[in-house]
Each structure stands twice: as structure tokens, then as C-alpha cells.
Amino acid sequence: xxxxxxxxxxxxxxxxxxxxxxxxxxxxxxxxxxxxxxxxxxxxxxxxxxxxxxxxxxxxxxxxxxxxxxxxxxxxxxxxxxxxxxxxxxxxxxxxxxxxxxxxxxxxxxxxxxxxxxxxxxxxxxxxxxxxxxxxxxxxxxxxxxxxxxxxxxxxxxxxxxxxxxxxxxxxxxxxxxxxxxxxxxxxxxxxxxxxxxxxxxxxxxxxxxxxxxxxxxxxxxxxxxxxxxxxxxxxxxxxxxxxxxxxxxxxxxxxxxxxxxxxxxxxxxxxxxxxxxxxxxxxxxxxxxxxxxxxxxxxxxxxxxxxxxxxxxxxxxxxxxxxxxxxxxxxxxxxxxxxxxxxxxxxxxxxxxxxxxxxxxxxxxxxxxxxxxxxxxxxxxxxxxxxxxxxxxxxxxxxxxxxxxxxxxxxxxxxxxxxxxxxxxxxxxxxxxxxxxxxxxxxxxxxxxxxxxxxxxxxxxxxxxxxxxxxxxxxxxxxxxxxxxxxxxxxxxxxxxxxxxxxxxxxxxxxxxxxxxxxxxxxxxx
Amino acid sequence: xxxxxxxxxxxxxxxxxxxxxxxxxxxxxxxxxxxxxxxxxxxxxxxxxxxxxxxxxxxxxxxxxxxxxxxxxxxxxxxxxxxxxxxxxxxxxxxxxxxxxxxxxxxxxxxxxxxxxxxxxxxxxxxxxxxxxxxxxxxxxxxxxxxxxxxxxxxxxxxxxxxxxxxxxxxxxxxxxxxxxxxxxxxxxxxxxxxxxxxxxxxxxxxxxxxxxxxxxxxxxxxxxxxxxxxxxxxxxxxxxxxxxxxxxxxxxxxxxxxx
Numbered sequence: 001x002x003x004x005x006x007x008x009x010x011x012x013x014x015x016x017x018x019x020x021x022x023x024x025x026x027x028x029x030x031x032x033x034x035x036x037x038x039x040x041x042x043x044x045x046x047x048x049x050x051x052x053x054x055x056x057x058x059x060x061x062x063x064x065x066x067x068x069x070x071x072x073x074x075x076x077x078x079x080x081x082x083x084x085x086x087x088x089x090x091x092x093x094x095x096x097x098x099x100x101x102x103x104x105x106x107x108x109x110x111x112x113x114x115x116x117x118x119x120x121x122x123x124x125x126x127x128x129x130x131x132x133x134x135x136x137x138x139x140x141x142x143x144x145x146x147x148x149x150x151x152x153x154x155x156x157x158x159x160x161x162x163x164x165x166x167x168x169x170x171x172x173x174x175x176x177x178x179x180x181x182x183x184x185x186x187x188x189x190x191x192x193x194x195x196x197x198x199x200x201x202x203x204x205x206x207x208x209x210x211x212x213x214x215x216x217x218x219x220x221x222x223x224x225x226x227x228x229x230x231x232x233x234x235x236x237x238x239x240x241x242x243x244x245x246x247x248x249x250x251x252x253x254x255x256x257x258x259x260x261x262x263x264x265x266x267x268x269x270x271x272x273x274x275x276x277x278x279x280x281x282x283x284x285x286x287x288x289x290x291x292x293x294x295x296x297x298x299x300x301x302x303x304x305x306x307x308x309x310x311x312x313x314x315x316x317x318x319x320x321x322x323x324x325x326x327x328x329x330x331x332x333x334x335x336x337x338x339x340x341x342x343x344x345x346x347x348x349x350x351x352x353x354x355x356x357x358x359x360x361x362x363x364x365x366x367x368x369x370x371x372x373x374x375x376x377x378x379x380x381x382x383x384x385x386x387x388x389x390x391x392x393x394x395x396x397x398x399x400x401x402x403x404x405x406x407x408x409x410x411x412x413x414x415x416x417x418x419x420x421x422x423x424x425x426x427x428x429x430x431x432x433x434x435x436x437x438x439x440x441x442x443x444x445x446x447x448x449x450x451x452x453x454x455x456x457x458x459x460x461x462x463x464x465x466x467x468x469x470x471x472x473x474x475x476x477x478x479x480x481x482x483x484x485x486x487x488x489x490x491x492x493x494x495x496x497x498x499x500x501x502x503x504x505x506x507x508x509x510x511x512x513x514x515x516x517x518x519x520x521x522x523x524x525x526x527x
Numbered sequence: 528x529x530x531x532x533x534x535x536x537x538x539x540x541x542x543x544x545x546x547x548x549x550x551x552x553x554x555x556x557x558x559x560x561x562x563x564x565x566x567x568x569x570x571x572x573x574x575x576x577x578x579x580x581x582x583x584x585x586x587x588x589x590x591x592x593x594x595x596x597x598x599x600x601x602x603x604x605x606x607x608x609x610x611x612x613x614x615x616x617x618x619x620x621x622x623x624x625x626x627x628x629x630x631x632x633x634x635x636x637x638x639x640x641x642x643x644x645x646x647x648x649x650x651x652x653x654x655x656x657x658x659x660x661x662x663x664x665x666x667x668x669x670x671x672x673x674x675x676x677x678x679x680x681x682x683x684x685x686x687x688x689x690x691x692x693x694x695x696x697x698x699x700x701x702x703x704x705x706x707x708x709x710x711x712x713x714x715x716x717x718x719x720x721x722x723x724x725x726x727x728x729x730x731x732x733x734x735x736x737x738x739x740x741x742x743x744x745x746x747x748x749x750x751x752x753x754x755x756x757x758x759x760x761x762x763x764x765x766x767x768x769x770x771x772x773x774x775x776x777x778x779x780x781x782x783x784x785x786x787x
């Protein structure tokens with residue numbers, strides 16, 4: 001008995017030793033770093049593709065810069081990333097480069113508090129573009145959209161805090177084999193009415209064969225994307241009516257304020273027409289879709305239970321690698337003036353713009369190696385860096401000059417037309433979005449209707465919109481107030497850099513203050 | 528060796544003001560409060576302390592009163608530091624108290640501009656005074672107030688081009704939200720963009736605005752000028768399609784009216 005116990009002990013000891021040797025050789029960090037500088041690059045794009053693309057760029061960068069080691073941190077998004085980001089930034093333990101998005105709830109103050117503005121750097125050419133078509137061009141202008149979103153989402157209207165790594169748009173991913181089975185051939189919808197007819201044929205096919213097949217893979221997330229795409233066509237006239245300033249672009253706060261001023265309602269005919277289109281598309285999803293998430297819709301599509309999966313091109317690589325069938329990306333065309341249902345409200349062809357660059361990376365103010373981190377960011381967004389990224393990830397490059405791989409070339413085939421930017425009637429703030437989700441059952445399904453949903457929204461909106469506008473005002477003031485000591489700081493320092501930063505901060509603060517006062521005025525006028 | 532006892536005791540050696548300015552510029556007011564005492568010997572240090580007190584969290588009325596007491600003492604001089612202190616004091620009343628006192632802020636800005644009109648801080652104060660007059664003073668119960676005129680009256684007193692530009696822009700934007708006649712506010716938007724230095728989305732918005740508002744007013748030549756400039760600067764922006772269409776229409780009108 002004693003001998004057996006001793007033998008077991010030895011086995012345990014040897015096993016533990018072997019496991020620790022394995023761990024040490026394969027997983028552990030080296031005791032002595034071989035490179036002088038390690039920078040950390042954190043993001044939540046853990047889909048198939050981006051990690052490979054970023055790794056490809058890192059490998060090349062480390063060849064060019066033997067002093068520097070770049071570590072890619074992949075943090076799951078949505079629920080974990082925001083808390084992880086906030087706690088690390090507050091504790092000054094955050095990575096050198098971090099992804100951030102303006103839509104992350106409760107995180108609007110992050111850039112002004114924790115990130116360094118890149119405006120001055122963006123005005124200079126990117127040194128890694130020497131010998132490429134983008135040589136001598138200011139870094140900012142090498143981006144396909146000239147950094148539309150980082151400019152729009154900047155806490156200071158004149159500053160740019162982030163740079164984007166990729167470009168994305170929304171596409172209708174079609175199961176080609178299933179379409180051939182249902183329609184006998186591949187039909188690319190040229191307008192919304194074509195899509196309407198295809199969805200009706202899918203429903204008919206399902207009824208005839210008894211197979212569970214839906215037109216669109218369903219979930220709450222993908223519904224949002226569908227709604228934003230189809231809702232806007234009948235609203236172009238409303239947008240024009242609200243555009244007092246003539247910017248041809250509506251910001252959230254303008255849509256909120258216009259509602260409070262009684263200048264639009266969900267129940268007005270053009271908005272109801274938009275809702276009707278949302279209803280038509282979501283009726284092609286399976287029952288209960290509003291309880292499901294994006295991954296559920298993807299599984300439904302991959303199982304061949306839905307003809308289309310509508311979401312961002314950021315999912316294209318995952319879909320291609322996971323699907324057992326051929327996938328064809330198509331555009332979700334908006335309703336046109338000749339649409340039999342809503343055409344009378346449509347002014348013309350709605351546009352997709354040129355797509356927006358995305359996956360915005362920011363430089364942590366508390367970075368221990370800001371020069372190296374910025375340098376890596378420049379490489380990653382240079383023509384050679386972006387070529388490595390796009391080839392390995394099959395995600396679009398964000399900059400001009402990189403060759404788009406054949407497989408994803410049609411992602412950049414954007415629909416030209418009228419666009420009012422966000423014009424976000426369904427996404428105009430936290431309270432409004434919650435009410436949209438809460439009441440969505442009144443829009444879709446057999447018992448739903450555009451009229452019922454519009455009535456419910458109009459009942460809830462005055463209070464919800466007031467709350468959202470107040471929140472927007474608070475968020476703006478949170479950014480304005482800390483600028484006073486910052487300006488005093490820059491004023492105390494000598495040199496041109498300090499002078500320029502002071503001037504920029506003063507201008508940006510005055511602009512933000514003006515916006516806050518406009519919102520305050522709009523809230524008070526609508527009392 | 529000599530400083531070792533101090534380090535062990537946790538004391539911090541006095542820092543030069545540059546360290547404090549850097550910390551403030553980097554939005555780290557707590558670091559300044561750790562470095563500097565409220566009753567530091569130099570006026571620059573005391574100003575940095577007061578600015579840090581304004582920026583540090585939690586921001587309470589009590590902390591603002593502490594900062595104000597220091598600033599009130601500093602503003603008694605006649606140099607740039609005194610002007611800076613007076614400006615910050617007005618900012619406390621305008622922005623940092625839980626219940627702002629806009630009238631008091633306006634009074635302090637006006638006094639500073641009267642006392643040291645050439646100071647940068649007085650000039651910046653006039654921009655902030657302009658904002659108060661556009662939106663807050665008098666309050667909304669006075670519908671007859673010509674808010675734009677009150678802010679416009681400040682423009683000749685602002686000699687720094689960038690600050691003048693900022694107030695021009697604010698008057699222009701306020702004209703839109705206050706539903707003023709276009710002729711009252713469009714010149715201010717034009718003055719702002721022509722002054723230069725506005726970047727980011729603000730510049731894009733302004734270029735489009737001037738073109739579209741000119742088009743609405745039937746000023747085809749100016750509309751064409753700004754649409755063409757916009758397309759040259761932002762050929763691929765989401766608004767480019769609409770602007771190309773508008774430009775074509777404006778050119779047709781100009782040709783028809785012989786203004787091409």
C-alpha cells in the first residue's frame with residue numbers, strides 16, 4: 001500500500017514537472033525580453049480575419065524595427081471590452097494602442113480623458129509610404145474617406161484622435177445554392193421591390209416544401225442593420241426639411257431637437273412608409289428574432305435555413321471560412337421613386353456614400369512608449385502595412401494605394417446617391433433605442449403594423465428624447481470643462497507645439513461649448 | 528544621500544512650473560495637486576494649483592471656491608498672469624459651479640476686457656462673453672433681444688484673428704438655431720471659414736453650409752465657388768454626390784442668367 005502510494009507520488013511529480021516544462025517552453029513569457037520595447041495593441045475584432053492581418057503587419061514591422069516587439073491583445077467585445085478598457089485606463093495599465101467606438105454605451109468621455117490627439121501627426125506624410133503612391137501625401141488624406149468617423153466622433157470638433165485600420169459596409173450575403181434551388185437561378189435585386197419579390201418566393205418555397213427556410217437570418221443586431229438601410233429612403237424629404245443649417249448631414253442632436261420642436265413624428269406618412277419597409281424585411285425573419293444576437297443569425301444562415309444574412313462586411317471572412325456553400329455578397333438596394341408601396345415618398349436614389357473606414361485605434365496618453373506606438377500605427381496604416389493586413393484578413397484596407405484582393409473587390413462597389421450621413425431616426429440615443437427595441441413587437445409579425453408602432457413611439461418619445469438630449473448635453477459638458485486647465489497648461493509651456501495645441505484647444509472648446517449651448521436652448525425652447 | 532530621508536518620509540521635492548504645466552496640458556490635475564501647495568511661493572505655482580483644483584475630480588462647489596480665492600488674489604496684478612487668473616475666475620462662474628452664475632461671469636469678462644484689453648485672456652474672455660450673449664443673457668424670457676447684435680458688438684474688440692474667427696463661427700451657428708434671417712448670419716460663417724485654421728468635420732460642414740445657404744438665397748456664384756472648393760477638397764465624401772448634383776444645377780442657373 002505504502003509502495004503504491006509512493007509510486008503514485010512519483011508519477012504525480014514527474015507529470016507536474018513535464019507539464020511545467022511544457023508550459024515554460026511553449027506559453028511563458030521570456031524572463032529577459034529580447035527587444036528593448038514592447039507595445040501592446042488591443043482590439044475586439046476577434047472575428048476570422050483581422051487578427052491574421054494584424055499579425056502579418058506586426059511580423060513585418062518587427063523585421064524593420066528590431067528594437068520593438070508588438071503584442072496583439074484580442075479582447076472579446078460588447079460586454080467585456082468596455083469594462084476592461086475603462087478599468088485599465090483608469091489604473092494607467094492600459095495598452096499603448098486601443099480600439100474605441102463612439103457607440104459604446106457610457107464611454108464617450110474616453111478619448112478626451114485618456115487618448116492623445118493625432119491631428120498634428122496626421123497633417124504630415126506617413127514615412128512608411130515612401131516609394132508608394134501615397135508618398136508626400138498628408139497621412140490623414142491617405143485614408144479612403146479621410147477619416148470621416150474619427151472626425152465626426154472626435155470630442156473636439158477640430159481634433160482627430162484615432163486612425164482607422166479597415167473599411168466596412170453592409171452587404172446582403174446570399175447562399176447561392178439555396179437561391180438556385182428556390183428561384184432556379186441567381187437573381188441580384190436591383191431595387192427594394194426585387195428583394196420584396198424574392199422574399200415572397202422564399203416564403204412560398206418554405207410553405208410548399210415544408211422546409212424551414214426564411215428570407216433573412218434573424219436577430220436583434222441584424223435587424224438594426226436592416227432597419228437603418230431600408231428605413232432611410234422615404235425619409236430623405238424629412239431630412240431635407242430638418243436641415244436648417246444646410247450641412248446635408250444630420251447629427252443625432254439635430255434629429256432629437258427637431259422632434260422636441262414638433263418638426264417630425266413617427267406617425268407622419270413618410271416615416272410610417274419607412275417603418276413599413278422595416279416591417280416587410282423583418283417579416284422575412286424567423287419568429288422571436290428580436291431575442292437573438294448576431295451569432296444566432298449567422299448560425300441560421302450557415303445551416304442553410306435562411307437565404308440571406310445581412311450584416312457588415314466585417315463578417316465576410318468568417319462566413320467564407322465557415323460556410324459549406326458559395327456565398328455572394330449583394331447590395332441591399334433602397335426603395336426607389338417607382339416603388340409600388342412607398343415610392344411617392346422617395347425623392348431619388350439613396351446613396352451609400354463611399355463606405356466608412358473603421359476599426360479606429362487610439363494612442364493611450366499614458367503609453368510608456370508613445371513614439372514607438374505611434375510609429376507602429378503609421379506602419380499599420382501605410383500602403384505596405386495595409387497590403388499585408390488586407391491580404392491576410394480579407395478585410396478592406398482603409399488607405400488608398402493598397403490593392404484590394406479580388407475576393408472582396410465588390411465590397412467597394414458603393415451605390416452612389418443622396419445621403420444624409422447618419423440620419424439616425426432609430427438610433428438617436430440610449431432611451432430612444434431602448435424604446436425602439438421595447439416596442440418592436442408592435443411593428444413586426446401578424447399583429448404588428450407601422451401604425452401601431454408609430455403610435456407607441458410617439459407616445460414614448462417626448463420623454464425619451466428629452467432624456468437623450470440631456471445626456472448628449474451632459475456628455476458635451478464633460479468634455480468642455482476639463483479643457484480649461486488643459487488650456488492653462490499649454491499656455492504655460494514654451495514653444496510652437498505648445499502654442500499650436502493651446503490655439504487648437506481653445507478653438508475646439510469654444511465649438512463644443514457652442515454645441516452644448518445650442519442643445520440647452522433647444523431643450524428650454526421645447527419645455 | 529541628502530534627499531534620502533525626504534524620500535523615505537514620502538515628501539516630494541518642489542517642482543518647477545513646467546512640470547505642472549505639462550501635467551495640466553496632459554489632463555492630469557491630480558498630479559499637480561500632489562506637486563504644489565496652495566500657498567506656494569511663486570504666483571505661477573499658485574495659478575497652476577488653482578487650475579488643477581478646477582480640473583480635479585470630484586469637482587465640487589467647495590473646490591471651486593478654494594480655487595476662486597487663490598485666483599482672486601492673483602488677479603490683482605497687471606501682468607498676463609493676473610489676466611489669466613481673472614479669466615479662470617470668470618470660467619468658474621460660467622461653467623464649473625453646480626449652479627452657474629452667468630451674469631457674474633459676464634461681468635468678470637467685461638471687467639477683464641476693460642482692464643487689460645490687449646491680453647490674450649481678455650480676448651478669449653470676449654469670445655466666451657459672446658457665447659453668453661448669444662444663448663444665455665438675457666434669458667429666453669426676453670424674446671425681443673437681438674442676440675446676434677449683442678455678440679457682433681464684441682467683434683471689433685477682438686484683435687486676435689483666431690479668436691475673432693471663433694466668435695464669427697459661433698454667431699453664424701447661433702443664427703441658424705435662433706432662426707435668424709440668413710443675411711444676418713451667413714457673412715459670419717464666411718468670415719470664419721476664410722479666416723482659416725478650422726479643421727476636421729467643422730470645416731467640411733462649413734464649406735457645405737455656405738454653398739447650400741448661398742444656393743437657397745439665389746447667390747449662384749457663391750454657391751458654385753463653395754461647391755467647387757468642397758469637391759476639390761473632399762471628392763469622395765458621402766455628401767459629394769449631392770453636391771455634384773447641386774453644382775450642376777447652379778451652373779445651369781448661372782448659364783441661364785448669364786452669370787457664368
